[in-house]
Amino acid sequence: MIRFENVTKVYDQKARPALDSVNLEIDRGEFAFLVGASGSGKSTFLRLVLKEDRATSGAVYVAGQNVARISSWRVPRLRRGIGVVFQDFRLLPQKNVFANVAFAMQVIGKSRSVIRDTVPEVLKTVGLEGKEHRMPHELSGGEQQRVAIARAVVNRPGILLADEPTGNLDPTTSMGIMGVLDKINQNGTTVVMATHDDDIVNEMRKRVVELKNGVVIRDEAKALYTSMIPVVGESRRLKDASGREEPDAGRPGEAGEGGTQR
Amino acid sequence: MRLAFILSEIGSGLRRNLSMVVSVILVTFVSLTFVGAAGMLQMQINQMKGYWYDKVQVAIFLCSDGSTAAGCAGGSVTPEQQDSLNALLESPAVAQYINDFQFESKEDAYKHFKDQFSNSPIVDSVTPDQLPASFRINMKDPEKYEIISETFSSQPGVETVIDQRQLLERLFSVMNGASLVAVGIAGVMIVCAILLIATTIRLSAFSRRRETGIMRLVGASKTVIQLPFILEGVIAAVIGAALASATLWAVAHFFLGEYMSKQYPDTAFISSGQTLILAPALLILGGSLAGISSLLTLRRYLRV
Numbered sequence: 145m146i147r148f149e150n151v152t153k154v155y156d157q158k159a160r161p162a163l164d165s166v167n168l169e170i171d172r173g174e175f176a177f178l179v180g181a182s183g184s185g186k187s188t189f190l191r192l193v194l195k196e197d198r199a200t201s202g203a204v205y206v207a208g209q210n211v212a213r214i215s216s217w218r219v220p221r222l223r224r225g226i227g228v229v230f231q232d233f234r235l236l237p238q239k240n241v242f243a244n245v246a247f248a249m250q251v252i253g254k255s256r257s258v259i260r261d262t263v264p265e266v267l268k269t270v271g272l273e274g275k276e277h278r279m280p281h282e283l284s285g286g287e288q289q290r291v292a293i294a295r296a297v298v299n300r301p302g303i304l305l306a307d308e309p310t311g312n313l314d315p316t317t318s319m320g321i322m323g324v325l326d327k328i329n330q331n332g333t334t335v336v337m338a339t340h341d342d343d344i345v346n347e348m349r350k351r352v353v354e355l356k357n358g359v360v361i362r363d364e365a366k367a368l369y370t371s372m373i374p375v376v377g378e379s380r381r382l383k384d385a386s387g388r389e390e391p392d393a394g395r396p397g398e399a400g401e402g403g404t405q406r
Numbered sequence: 407m408r409l410a411f412i413l414s415e416i417g418s419g420l421r422r423n424l425s426m427v428v429s430v431i432l433v434t435f436v437s438l439t440f441v442g443a444a445g446m447l448q449m450q451i452n453q454m455k456g457y458w459y460d461k462v463q464v465a466i467f468l469c470s471d472g473s474t475a476a477g478c479a480g481g482s483v484t485p486e487q488q489d490s491l492n493a494l495l496e497s498p499a500v501a502q503y504i505n506d507f508q509f510e511s512k513e514d515a516y517k518h519f520k521d522q523f524s525n526s527p528i529v530d531s532v533t534p535d536q537l538p539a540s541f542r543i544n545m546k547d548p549e550k551y552e553i554i555s556e557t558f559s560s561q562p563g564v565e566t567v568i569d570q571r572q573l574l575e576r577l578f579s580v581m582n583g584a585s586l587v588a589v590g591i592a593g594v595m596i597v598c599a600i601l602l603i604a605t606t607i608r609l610s611a612f613s614r615r616r617e618t619g620i621m622r623l624v625g626a627s628k629t630v631i632q633l634p635f636i637l638e639g640v641i642a643a644v645i646g647a648a649l650a651s652a653t654l655w656a657v658a659h660f661f662l663g664e665y666m667s668k669q670y671p672d673t674a675f676i677s678s679g680q681t682l683i684l685a686p687a688l689l690i691l692g693g694s695l696a697g698i699s700s701l702l703t704l705r706r707y708l709r710v
Contacts, residue, residue, distance in 0.1 A: 194623075217628065224625030236616060247617075251626035253408035299624065 145303060145334045146170040146193055151202035153188050153358075161200070162188040164358040170336060170351075172302070175329045177345050178338040179369060180355035186338035189355070190305050193336075194226060195219055207302060224252060227296030227304040227333075231311035233288045235280040241267065241291050242276040248295045262298060270294045270324050286317035290324060297328055304328060306337040310344060318344055342369035408630060415634035416641070419610050426606040427642045433602050434646025434696070435653075437595030438688045440588045442654040445684050447585035449676045451578050456522040456674065459570060464551055466491070466541040466558050467565045470512070478565055483539065487563030494561070495541060503553055505544040512539050525677035526667055538565060599646075600699045603639045607700040610635055611708045618708060632704050639700035640693050647692030651685035 146169070153163040163185045170176050178186045191197045192204050195211045204211045207225055214222055235244050242263055249259045267273055270290040280288055289309055296304060306325065310318035322344055329335045339345065345352060345368065352367035353360060362371050420427050468488065469478035488509075494500060495507050510518070516534035523529045543554060551569045558567050611618065621631050659678035667675050 220625040220627045222625070223623060226625075228623050234616065234620060236620070247620065248624040250408075250411045251621045251624060251630050253411075253630070295620075295624070 145172045145174070145207060146336065147205040148189075148192075149203045149205070151192065151199045151204055153185075153192060153197065154200045161358050163192070163199075163355075165202070166355075166358070166360055168353060168360060168363070170334060172334055173329070173332050174351060175326070175335045175348070176337070176351045176353055177348070178336060178353050178355065179340070179345060183357075184355040185358040186355055187307060188358075190228075190307055190336070190338060193303070193305060194228065195222060220252075224299055225301050225303060227293075227299070227301040229289070229292050229296050229304065229306040229309045231308040233280075233285075233292045233312075235288055235291055235295075237280050240277050240279050241272060241283070244280070244291055245294045245298050248298050252299065254299075263294075266294045266298045269297075269327065271320075284317070285313050286320055289313065289321050293321070293324055293328070297333065301333065303334045303336070306335065306339075308339055308341075309337065310339065310341050315343060319347070322348060345369040412630065412634055412637070416637050419614065419634055419638045420641070422613060423606060423610050423638070426602075426609060427638070430599070430603055430606050430639070430642040430696075431646045431649070433595065433599040434643045434692050435649040437592050437599050438647050438650035438692055439653050440592035440595060441691065442650055442681070442684045442688055444585040444588040444592065445687075446654060446658065446676065446681060447581050447588065449680060451581050453522070453674045453676050454574060454577075456518065459574065463545045463569060463571050464543040464554050465568045465570055466543065466554075467538040467568065468540060469563050469565045470538045471535065478563070483563035487561075488539075491541065491558070491561060491563065494557070495543070500554070500557060503546055503550050505546055507541050507543040510540045510542055512537055515539065522674045525663070525675060525680075526671065528671050596695065599643070600695060603643065603696050603699045604703040606642075607635050607639050607703045608707050610638060611704065622709070632701075632708065635704055635708065636697055636700045639696040643692040643696030644689055647688045648685075650692075651682070651688050654681045654684060657681075 148166045148168040151163055151166045152161050154161045166185075166189070178189060180186055188197070192199055192211075193206055195204075195214065198212060206222065209222070211222065236247065239247065245263045245266060246259045249262065254262075264273070264276065267276060270293050272287065272290050272294065275283070275287065278287075280291065283291065289312075293304075293309070304325070309325070310321055313321065318341060325335055325337065326348070349366045349368075351365050352362065352369070354362035354371070364371070468483040468491075469481065471482050492509070495504070512534045515537040516532070519532060519537060520529055545551065545554070551572070555567045555569070558564050618631055655678050658676060658681040662675040663678055667673075
């Protein structure tokens with residue numbers, strides 16, 4: 145469903161790449177955690193899947209299509225096949241729950257009757273039945289994130305990207321959100337979740353892809369947040385990285401002086 | 407559905423940005439009024455030129471029944487007098503100064519008068535008898551008007567010799583100057599309008615960046631995201647253009663039609679209907695200016 149072939153992304157020529165020759169394949173229907181410190185390249189990974197940025201070299205395939213080959217006027221179609229959830233929910237504060245979810249259908253031209261049928265169904269999936277007419281500020285953080293998830297999946301995308309969806313939530317609420325994401329995954333949607341939350345990763349026991357300084361250092365099925373198996377060659381890299389500040393290469397313009405060493 | 411959605415987006419954009427929208431309307435209104443005023447002045451000049459202005463320079467008016475000039479003591483011009491004037495115009499002494507000449511009978515004069523004064527009530531009270539017949543002369547050198555005037559003024563049957571150009575040219579140069587000034591002011595105001603529209607669209611895009619960000623993520627097309635902003639600018643500019651058209655119409659109808667035409671009944675003024683020709687031009691000008699400037703702004707400030 146998502147395939148990275150030797151993908152390198154450089155934001156700043158002087159700094160180290162945000163992603164460095166990443167090879168990765170995530171299959172249809174899979175649930176994968178993307179873990180790693182800030183600046184390890186998780187957000188860059190998600191941005192490349194959405195074609196928010198172009199890979200400097202290598203190829204990114206989404207649903208069998210090389211995204212570099214998608215012309216700009218067809219990018220919306222690519223994004224219709226991908227739902228996205230963020231740490232900060234990004235709901236529209238002046239619209240109620242129903243309208244927030246319906247918005248995602250309106251802007252791609254779905255008819256009123258389809259919206260009327262689909263939205264309550266999706267709200268039920270995320271566990272928000274009966275709260276259609278609440279405003280976002282009347283909801284708890286967990287409920288707001290459920291609305292955001294409902295909005296992301298209402299158009300039935302094949303892929304759901306979640307960028308630290310539990311970052312603002314307490315552990316109990318987070319587990320609730322994970323239940324929702326798992327349910328969506330059971331329905332056949334590929335889920336890729338970038339996270340820092342070790343409890344959740346350890347609880348879920350799904351595939352874990354660990355990034356460090358733009359390099360995939362671990363890719364394990366049914367894994368934990370921290371590796372149980374020492375990886376050969378990993379220790380050298382860790383030594384390399386220790387003793388210097390981690391530059392935040394995940395965002396352009398913020399790369400620190402440490403990057404020049406590479 | 408998508409249309410309804412775009413319309414509701416436009417509505418909310420206009421409401422949220424009301425003060426900026428009002429200022430766009432006013433600026434386009436003022437700038438297009440100046441553009442239209444320049445157009446109206448040119449139309450008025452054409453109206454005053456009448457049938458003969460571009461064709462001849464000098465008119466020899468012949469005596470008619472009511473003439474009081476010294477040369478008209480014998481009453482209306484006789485066919486013999488007319489023939490001798492014709493012969494004099496064809497004689498080598500005069501013919502060397504003129505390209506050609508035409509005779510305008512009372513009936514012709516009435517016809518041309520009716521065309522020029524079609525907007526004025528005066529046309530109903532004039533009959534062909536009241537209008538003088540005339541010779542219309544196209545000069546080789548318009549400066550030689552004096553020669554024609556001296557030769558013909560004293561001829562029997564001639565009421566007056568008039569150099570029409572000299573009468574009107576000074577007025578026209580003032581009007582042309584005024585329309586140049588109007589065009590100049592319009593130019594500055596249009597630059598203002600374009601910049602203001604760009605700023606307004608920028609503000610509007612900024613205040614709705616949450617919505618547009620989400621629209622992008624869920625795969626809304628470029629058209630659905632951008633069209634509401636572009637149409638916001640276009641609608642404001644078109645309202646301004648409509649106000650400008652209405653103002654020009656009101657000036658033609660109330661000032662020229664009701665006031666000036668009573669003060670100067672012998673001058674042909676443009677009708678209020680004629681100013682409506684300018685309205686589509688102003689609407690298209692306003693709409694396309696706004697459309698282009700918002701499109702360019704969005705290209706810079708709204709990523710799709």
